[in-house]
Amino acid sequence: MAKPDNRADNVAKLKDSIDNTLANLNEAKDYLDEHADEISSQELSAIQDKNARRKESIEGFRSEIADEAQAQQDAD
Structure with missing residues (x-):
């Protein structure tokens, strides 16, 4: 039997995902700031594309x- 849909912690998980993605984005920006003149144009383009995604x-x-916020309001 399938587990019931427990959405209670979805917002927290989504916020964690945002935090992790922002950290990766900032790390890549810092890398480019320090090494943009040392890396190939292909690598530069790949990092820029990944940051766009x-x-x-x-x-x-x-x-x-x-x-999720709307679904919680609708449920209340």
Whole structure:
């Protein structure tokens, strides 16, 4: 039998995901600030592309948090 859908900690998990993604984004920015002149254009492009995807993920997480907040209000 399937477990019941427990959404009580979804917002906390989503916030953790945002924090982790922001940390990775900032780490990559710091890396580029220090080593942009030392890395290949291919590596630079790959890091920039990945950071763009990270930003999209953060927006998605924030949207999910808003959805969760609405679902909790609807449940109350």
